[in-house]
Amino acid sequence: MKMRNIIRNMLVQRKSLIVVLSLLTIVLTLATCKTTNNNIQTDINDKTTQIDQVSLSDTDWEQGKVTDYHTLTKSFLWNSQVDLFYQELDYQFAWFKDGRLTQNASELIATLESSWKEGFVAENYEIREIEMAIHELQDLASQEEEYRQVAAQLDILLSRSYLSYASDIANGRNNPQKIDANWETYPQKKHNLVKYLSVALKKDDIQKSLVELRPKTNQYEKLMTAYQKLYLSSQDRVWPLPAYSISRAVEENDSSGYVVRLKSYLFATGDLKTADSTYLSSPFFDNKLTEAVKHFQFRHGLEQDGIVGKNTQQEMNKSIDYRLDQIGVNLDRLRWLPDNLGDSYIEVNIPEFSLKYFESNQLITHMNVVVGRNKNYTPVLKDTLSYLVFNPTWNVPNSIATKEMLPKIKADSTYLARNNYVLLKSSYISKDTINPAEVEWSEITRDNFSYRIVQKSGRFNALGTIKFIMPNNHNIYLHDTPSHHLFSRAQRNFSHGCIRVEKPLELAQNLLEAQINNDSIYELLAGKEPKTVILDKKVAVHMFYHTAWVDKQGNLQFRKDIYSFDEKSITLLKRTESRQQLVAQGILE
Template identity: 40%
Template sequence: MKKRTPMAGRSFATYTLTDTTLFRMLSLLHILLFILAGVARVFAQGQEQPGYAPYSKARMEQAILRYESIAQSDHWHTFPDTLLLRPGDSSLFVTQLQDNLLLTGDLPLDSSYNTPDYTSGLSTAVKLFQRRHGLKPDGVVGPNTVAALNVPPAKRLEQLRINLTRYDSTFVKEQEPYAVINLPEYKMLVVDSGQVYLQMRVVIGKPTLKTYPIHSKLDMVVLNPYWQVPTSIAVNEIVPILRRNPGYLAKKNMILERNDSGSWVRVNPWEVDWQSINRANFNYRITQLSGLDNELGQVKFPFPNRLPQYLHDTQAKALFNHPHRAFSHGCVRLEKPVELAYYLLSRGSGYTTEGVDKLWAQGKPNHYVRVRKPVPLHMVYFTSWVNEQMEVHFREDVYGYDALLEKQQIQEPAQQKAISLTE
């Protein structure tokens, strides 16, 4: 149907440029110009240092300015939880969606604006919004996208401010190269020579079995690793199976050992009374030997830390297809572990890709190879950040650290007030 001009009618139902619509557009434009002016001031005050910075304090400060303006405006809309919009649909909610995406910068200012039609241009903007929030970028406004849209800008502003404090306490930009894993992003980057040399998806620990932020170094590669089964997994997951079938260990290429006065002695699992074994009297260790079915896959990367955390390959490749990947028992599973091994062992160790392949082909089990030039490793926790394309990203507070920090910030002023009243 041919779009009507303002002179053809002034009814909102016809989606012409009514006085109300024009006022809304001018108000939005005013807010956007104010945001851009503020961002320009901050950018002029604090230019980025040379090199690649995936997580930047200066860019976060610019984002905070933007969300301060959005939070103070009255143009942010919320939507019914049951809303479902697909490209090609027509709905009164489309113009409200356009308002939100203009404010966040997902929808360009030159887009077709005064229409109830869900256009391809709007779909592109929705996909960008979805990517920025760690959602599947399918362009469909469904439950997860609606939930993200319904988070108040003031809440996003607080999220940005909380994460800004982490730049001072958890992440200092290192001399390149370095590796960084942002846990809520489920992503690892290796930065070298001013660019991303390698990036991959990761699986991290469940909320009940957290992967903890840490600063360390990648200084060792273990080819064809053994898997020393953690006691918690052995007691909670494997012992119940052994009560039914002690042959499970042989099937999984695992061996059982008992601690005998400080020495580990091989034990036949069929000779153990598994019905009587529990956490209190579990005096065993279970080791899965190298092989195609090893839970750690082809390679693991231990690094100095006081926790039993390391990076490793995995058999469960399908988990990398999930948008939210907190599934492990605390270690970090890598999407591209072989590529990481090639990179680390090429640094001063004299190994080419072919050389590493030859080491693997030898089949030596649990083969430790030292990295001659260790690479700093930062495992960080940012639920919001701004990338080099100035896209403001938000993620789920998977371990509740944001909530704890927010609670501390609320309590500290109250404590200070209480102290002042007693002085």
């Protein structure tokens, strides 16, 4: 069949184009964009007008089955969920009634064409093939047998697209385990999508059923709205870049043509609030522009000095397409999370270098953190804080001892003693201390290093005065640090993977508030020996890698992709192979 071959070729080739009809529908949507639901309803009305033209007058249509005209088990459209779905329907047509596509079909097609609003790519849901099949049906209205064959293929396409979209909106499109990182995932939300689709069809509630699969968090709604607003800006081409690298920093009282472009850019991003054309065309860098630059720097986690230097320029020169992609992958990461993180929990956002502690879903404290450098990156974990250690010792990992400390020991025989380290034989709990002066260090290499190094408790201990333990396979925990000067820096990825906290005493007091009083905590700190306090109430710890979000003041925040996870995720999210191909490659679930 002509249509069968066309669709087969499309699914294999997967070219990255949307048909004119799809683009027209999106344009109509943009022109009337107020809210997501209103937009989709507009699309549905338009689509219904088109689909009403697709019909075949046939009194025995209801007696036909898709398997009469299409063999599922041999179909390139077939997958296990599609087969289960049609088994539930006894292989009846799902999206046709009296030979005509239903309102359910209208709602689904309009939703797929509007999938950009969720940060998706419409072609991943075979919208082009669906549109082509509809056009083909319009041409076959008088050819009953061929009409039914194309209708069967279209019915299966619609079912498969619904199940694919529903899975993506509920649990995310990307598979985080394919990012090549230590990224622990939460259990997928439990949805029997086959049953869910069957119920939605019976209720004639397709569009609503897909909306209800979205994450039920304020952050998702806010970020999705920000994405749509930015998308419209990209269509209007109102995102001028400063465009070229500058040879020196630009700051207040400077005057140049670059300042005009800078004003235009910051007005487009919303950081500069004035729309006065005379002001915008002036090449003078005044205090108003300084404040706008500071606001931009605040939204991007940069040092807020009001000077356009290298780092600020670098962020300003990110294209609007990159920012849309960045928001898209962060929307997807929100889909990986449960709707409820718990009553009391710690939240660490790695690219933001921040920690927040919540009790009864109220923010109790917020502080800066230092996370792992790129080669020792902090993994994205979900864990449970179990106990605290006051005046901890530090068991130096063998990798640090051999790679970083061994050269220093060889260069300075007093290095270990000066820094309060002890050298032990083969075990961290060994009682056999070794005098470093008795070791022939010239013969010791990384390969034959058999010792263990432990740093005693004290104010200069690398873990500071408190560590917060959440047992895990990566040996990652929270801790104090003697290097407090690092917390004042804008970018804080300096550790070996563990998380250094800016206000450890405040965090400990909040965690132990119902358990021991502050005087008891001070007594523990005053001692010289390690003391362990087990938490009566364990606290969940959620580590995130969010590089785009909307804050409580409504500011769209971005952060640098310090571990290149965004770069990998964007590539996966935008791929347009069929879902079956991606599942086979392990990229999707």
